[in-house]
Amino acid sequence: MTRLTQQELDPLGAISAWPLTIGAAVIAVGLAVAATIGHDGQVRSLPIAIVAVAFVVAAGAALVYLTHESTAPFTTERMWIVVALSSTAAVAEFASTAGANDYVTDDFGSVVAGVLILGMAPYRPWSSIIAASLAAAVVLGSIAVATSEYAIISAPAALFAIVGMLPVLALGAASAGYSRRITAEIVRWQRVAARESLSTEAEVRDGIARSVERRQLVVLGRDVLPFLDSVLERGVVEPADRQTAARLARTLRGVLVAHSDATWLSDLLEPAGQTSVDVELRDPTGAAGAMSADQRSALTALLTRLLATSERVRVEVSRDAVDPVARVTIDARIRSVSMPSARRDLQPFFAVSRSAFAAQDARVSRGVVQAGFDYELR
Known part of the structure; x- marks a missing residue:
């Protein structure tokens, strides 16, 4: 089940979940805007800060568009587009506050990436989501380590890396957990339905077989048996009897073919x-x-x-x-x-x-x- 998705197994369920994906994108953009305004005193370059938010908007828009039913399925390549855009937003945010970023905890990069990955849950396998989370965590952890040089709090670089990676890893784990659980449940439901379907199919086949037998008996009783009786009474097979026999054979064969061709x-x-x-x-x-x-x-x-x-x-x-x-x-x-x-x-x-x-x-x-x-x- 490492390659199964809700979108593949239950397309209607994935369509129903799309508004939640829109919500994830809106939340990501809102967090980016709020965080940028909240630490405006640490922003050294406003244009770069605006670019960072713009990348978040692009990532959210890409997630919403690429998961829509009209563009399904949400492929691996599309997932990496969203991850790349959100990671680029984090890099731009770091560049906008370079030298003045007092706290790692008020940066939006890791949380935004995690929220967007959370929005992918119905469309990607859990293993793929884990891979995306780890890749984003490496980028965000590296940014956190680079930020530690300017932070007010003095702590080991490893601690900054953990703080930077924790949100995306936690939200990514939640996304992967949902994907794994929902696909396991759908597969279980499908197995139960398949067993019921096989049972019903066997009953239908028996019904078709009985129907064919009844039709054959009707033809036999109505046409074939009277014809054989007449031949036996005469004791002679005439040329016209051969044509009648061929016609009756075609009728019987047609009954079989009509049912065998039915789907x-x-x-x-x-x-x-x-x-x-x-x-x-x-x-x-x-x-x-x-x-x-x-x-x-x-x-x-x-x-x-x-x-x-x-x-x-x-x-x-x-x-x-x-x-x-x-x-x-x-x-x-x-x-x-x-x-x-x-x-x-x-x-x-x-x-x-x-x-x-x-x-x-x-x-x-x-x-x-x-x-x-x-x-x-x-």
């Missing part, structure tokens, strides 16, 4: 086809059956929403000719609604799908929704 996706779309929505599904190879539970859930949520708001929905599932990869393509025409409203409505569904599938492209324009999702065949 969960066709079961989802078939009822909608009986309404005013024009529905079309093409999955000639049955590749939809290879989707994972998360991918099925994400696609079901999106298609359910589109079926409720669209005039036409086309779904095609195709396999790659070379690689073990399949692609789901969706083309839907939504009912009269403003494009900004449609985008806002579908954005959470695209965010969940983006986290579940290997690749995604989606576009909403002029009443048409076009989306494609790639996934590996298992």
